[in-house]
Amino acid sequence: MSELGARASGQGRIFQTSGDQHIEEHHHHYGAGAGGPLFGREAALSAGAGPAAPDSVRMPLVGRAPGVLRNREELRETLGAAVAGPGGEVHVVHGMGGCGKTALAYWLFNEAVREHGRVGFWVNASELMSLRAGMLAVAGDRGAGAGELAAAAAGRRAAADLVWHHLDHSTDPWLLVLDNADDPTVLESGAWLRSSGRGTVLVTTRHATSPLWRGPGVHRHPLGVLPLEEAAQVLCDLAPDAGDLASARKVAERLGRLPLALTLAGSHLSHQLLESWSMDEYDRKLGEESTVIVDRGAAGHGGSQSRQLVGRTWQLSLDALAGQGLPEATALLRLLSFLAADPVPLSVLVPVARGEVTVDGLEPALRPEQLEPSLRGLIDHSLAELVTVDGVRCVRAHGVLLDSVAGGVPEDRRASVADAAAALLETALPDEGSDTPATRSRLALLTPHVTRLLTVAADERTALLGVRTLRQVYESGDYAAALALAPTVVEAVRGVLGADHRLVLEAEHLQGTALFRMGRFADSEQLHRRVLQRRETLLGADDVDTLHSCAALSQSLDLLDRDEEAETWAGRALDGYRRTLGEDSTEALFIWCGLIEILPQLGKEREFAQEGPALVAACERALGPDHPTTVLARHDYAGGLFGFGRHTEAEPMARQVLADRIRLQGPDHPLTLSATSLTARITHALGRTDEAIRMMKELSEHRARVLGHEHPFAAHDRAWVATWQAGARG
Incomplete structure (x- = not known):
């Protein structure tokens, strides 16, 4: 040659x-x-049809704006100076789940946009598909054309290179927030984390020790729980009539001074209807049959020891909702706990309200007419929030809360919860073969929830759902996302059905085609050859899959x-x-x-x-x-x-x-x-x-x-x- x-x-x-x-x-x-x-x-996306990218990257992905931001003055001064300066820096705020990293990022976002005239971008970095979609939307905002975006989404052009080219040549200074980057390998895959003289990058993560945070121009900032006085003041901010500062101190200390737990407690105290507990009464109630939760995201990701939190906070709110005639709120939160901490489109829940999908296997049963009141109850008590992504109204709950609730679902109820979640996702996924910007956007929203369901409750039904989702992500043209999703699906399906099941071989075949699309021809050839040999043995030489x-x-x-x-x-x-x-x-x-x-x-x-x-x-x-x-x-x-x-x-x-x-x-x-x-x-x-x-x-x-x-x-x-x-x- x-x-x-x-x-x-x-x-x-x-x-x-x-x-x-x-x-x-x-x-x-x-x-x-x-x-x-x-x-x-x-082979690729149709012309002019860009990737599934949210149009909301100019807005923080926060439903209810945080109230007064207590403490954090020194860190706020440092970050404020960064967005006031020329740019070129990366700031990483790390700490355990629920410690207020997103609230701090929200404050900085508004500070940059309103006080310093920067363009603000907010991207969910919790997993690769949402990160790629958000970052490509940033590129589109900065002037990338439809053809460029389609090429990047389909793997024909390095997506991160395209994004950072347009960020580097932005006519406006900017702030880019990469929120919930709890798995740094998501950023590492494709070299998404970079610096630019045209802007400032803020990363929020539970992971404190990633090598990504050690590069030139990267500054790390640990974020812990609040000091006692500020933690008590948060409770008084949220529930001023429930008690004095001294009582608030006792509750705050029992809750470990964690902002998430304080928010849940304050919301409960401020939304009581049938009972009006004081903070002292709430403190006593917390002491009864309290449950210890280990923050799974904190161990090794923001501290040397696992943080232990009192887990009765959310249960007390659910008890209060049950007392108000909404025991179904517990069933709804359990259902959500088998989904990801990413936004869940409200349309996913509509079949329940219409009676088209039954979830009577939950305890208590989630009756159709009680879905909306239960959802409103969760939102009122800060157990969930409403957010809008790509013009789609969604509900979202905090990851620490979801982990806690999912871990508390009784063993004899887990299969029922998983079946209900799978039924809703099966109904919500686009029809196979449909490929429009709207269906790609919906697929991007739903994929994290399928992945979460596979990890918390893998069975034959969820395995089938996982392979279907992998196939549809591949068909959408987002080959990099399909390649990232494939190992999770293959491992989960293999664990449920065994290595030689037809569905496992289909998942591996999809992984091989994704490797091919991403230019890894030798890896693709080796994987396809292994799958071919197993299909010949198990299915025969003339089987269509073979x-x-x-x-x-x-x-x-x-x-x-x-x-x-x-x-x-x-x-x-x-x-x-x-x-x-x-x-x-x-x-x-x-x-x-x-x-x-x-x-x-x-x-x-x-x-x-x-x-x-x-x-x-x-x-x-x-x-x-x-x-x-x-x-x-x-x-x-x-x-x-x-x-x-x-x-x-x-x-x-x-x-x-x-x-x-x-x-x-x-x-x-x-x-x-x-x-x-x-x-x-x-x-x-x-x-x-x-x-x-x-x-x-x-x-x-x-x-x-x-x-x-x-x-x-x-x-x-x-x-x-x-x-x-x-x-x-x-």
């Missing part, structure tokens, strides 16, 4: 022939997966330049699909396209001359002229004609493909750019050098905008232009 050659990632590869002085580019347009309902779908593995293995081998082996597996998949699904099945026609693309690489002109026209005719007859696979067939056939030097025959078909790509997928779609490249190279081969140079120049600029200036495709576009210009000069 010459110095102009380079391996491309994602959609194809590039290499240079020897002797001809023109570069041949072969793009591999595989569907969104090589198996099941994924097979035959287009054939999907053959097709996926062929794709990986093709991108590894092992063309003969790739042809063998593609041929086996094609023969099998024709036998089992029919010659005109989408699967058979799609893998036939892949086989047609391999033939020119092997120099098999006779076979190509027979198979190419037959493929195009079959696709047009069975699928119609505008079906993605039909367009792909014409694209691959035109590319093969060009590869064999049949330029006059290739040109009209290539121009038709280019027009179809623009009409059906838009000018920014990677396959449209590929068709433009093919047309330009055919134009040059026909001797119309000036026209070809103009087309390729425009393409190189276009690709640089969408994929980045350093992307191999953009670099090769520039190389073609330089070669052609040198040739024109003699």
